[in-house]
Amino acid sequence: MDVREDDLVLRPDFRAGSAILAAIAVAAAAIVAAILIGDAPTVFAPIVGGVFAVLFLFVLGSLLRARIVLTQHELVLRGPFSAQHKPRAHxxxxxxxxxxxxxxxxxxxxxxxxxxxxxxxxxxxxxxxxxxxxxxxxxxxxxxxxxxxxxxxxxxxxxxxxxLTKVEQHPYRLALATAAIIVTTLLAVLLVSLAAT
Incomplete structure (x- = not known):
């Protein structure tokens, strides 16, 4: 998509995004340090660090690539990986x-x-x-x-x-369903491990 001078281009608020990036970095450092200092196996430190690094890069990519572009003919909402184009006339x-x-x-x-x-x-x-x-x-x-x-x-x-989607209208139902799946899975693993011993 070519952006012309008369197009309205809005970019995310980098100050708010920077605060999120800082929070991710602080959380990552604190959790990795707790793993290394505490009794947890040190193998978890690079795993947790890797997860936070991916999250950090995703947020950074979103800040750099995301934008809203309004042209004479369309409204474009661009995310980190894709863009949605809608005719302005609609x-x-x-x-x-x-x-x-x-x-x-x-x-x-x-x-x-x-x-x-x-x-x-x-x-x-x-x-x-x-x-x-x-x-x-x-x-x-x-x-x-x-x-x-x-x-x-x-x-x-x-x-x-x-x-709104049905999931958004009933967030507690989704949380309960997720919790039920996790509990059922843990019980199944526990029963299988008890049966194997």
Whole structure:
């Protein structure tokens, strides 16, 4: 995709991204140091370090490659590995919302909808500066609405049906299902090991 001078190009907020990178580095150093100092086998230190290194590189790649590009003809949401292209003529509405997650965290979102109120793009608003997203919404020149305060996924889905996935609407069900699978797997391994002895 060629970016011209008159295109609006928004990049992630590097200050917020730098804080995430610093947190990953500190967590990695603390956990690896605890492994090396403590009683855990030292073989875990490079494994944990490797996992954190991959996570660090992924976040860094996202900061460097991710962007939103608005041209005369399309809106492009570019991630670290792919890009979503949507015709600008199909954009009819934008919804801004902070969706609450378990434990009280909120995730900012910009939902870009077509004329039938179907989701075209979901932009992770927390990754970008608010002023940049204000400029995007103003430049799109379509109606913009949304709840004025953070909203839970179920209530958001009732107000704006068809935008959130079923998993997002019921996060506790997913957590319970995951926990049940882990417990069942551990019990199966325990029973097999007891039967083998």
């Amino acid at each position: 954009i009819a509405e934008v919804i801004r919302a902070r969706i609450t997650a378990p434990r009280g965290a909120t995730n900012g979102n910009l939902f870009v909808l077509d004329e039938s109120r179907s989701l075209l793009l979901r932009i992770p608003a927390d990754a970008y500066r608010r002023g940049d997203l204000d400029l995007l919404v103003t430049t799109l020149d379509v109606p913009c609405s949304g709840p004025s305060s953070p909203i839970n996924p179920k209530k958001f889905a009732e107000t704006y049906p068809g935008i």
